[in-house]
Amino acid sequence: MSEAVEEPPESTASPVAPVLPVAFIGLGQIGAPMAKHLLAWPGGLVVSDLRAEATLPFAEAGATVATSLTILAASHPSVVSIMVLNDDQVRSVVTELLAAVQPGTVLAVHSTIRPETAVELSAVALEHGCHLVDAPVSGGFMGAHDGRLAVMIGGSDEAAEACRGPFERFAELIVHVGPAGHGTRAKLARNLLSFSAFAVAAESQRLAEAAGIDLLELARIVKHSDSLTGGPGSIMLRSATAPMAADDGLRPILEHTRTLGNKDLDLALELGTQLGVDLPFATLARERFGIGLGLDEPTGEPDA
Secondary structure, X not given: OOOOOOOOOOXXXXXXXXXXXXXXXXXXXXXXXXXXXXXXXXXXXXXXXXXXXXXXXXXXXXOEEOOOHHHHHHOOOOEEEEOOOOXXXXXXXXXXXXXXXXXXXXXXXXXXXXXXXXXXXHHHHHHOOOEEEEOOEEOHHHHHHHOOEEEEEEOOHHHHHHHHHHHHHHEEEEEEEEOOOHHHHHHHHHHHHHHHHXXXXXXXXXXXXXXXXXXXXXXXXXXHHHHHHOHHHHHOOOOXXXXXXXXXXXXXXXXXXXXXXXXXXXXXXXXXXXXOOOOHHHHHHHHHHHHHOOOOOOOOOOXX
């Protein structure tokens, strides 16, 4: 008598969802190298740019070129990265996309725009069953080329998580900083530091030039030492800007920084006076250095 053969149990595993394409709109100086890191995305890459010549390298590398945003939407991308020039262009692109993409699509705006624009467009996207995140990037062309950008995401937890896979292709650091608009606010704060530092760098160069220092050699010194110390980011250690408590563990470190900084700023201002070089940024820095470190209370008067 033959033994009964047991039937294998039915699988209860959920079917694996197919990986959908991703799309990239705007193949400029930063957008193009970002998009190149998405060429190997398992679901495929769809690109679009007003300049046909910008899409040619992507077509040759196997990406699909969409000659209109309607055609791009028809590819059913899960995430659409948008890297265009300004608020008006972002509004135009998002409006056209929302009329054509499937519900659930995430539109990721990498352009630096007004925070209010991101908040407004995020609400409009939700009305269409989609998500919009503001996801500006930091790291410049080299960071985009090397796949080492920092991305600041403003949007829902669900939308931020949906973006993480594609973003990891071109970013080394991905930070979900809060709801819609917060990514842009973080980018503006970060760029305030960058562009203000450029102005201070020019002041530093004027002082060095007047003192007979080779400016290219000074640049080498600055780049090298900042690569070791971390530059301005090295003192951004606090979670709030209010004056520090007397027993704060960071206080001794920043008090040492204040002592050194005040001394060197005094010496730089003294040298500027001797050489007849106006140093307005150094003057303001000397007045507010301790306040900026959270060690001194604002008084409205320059530090003694």
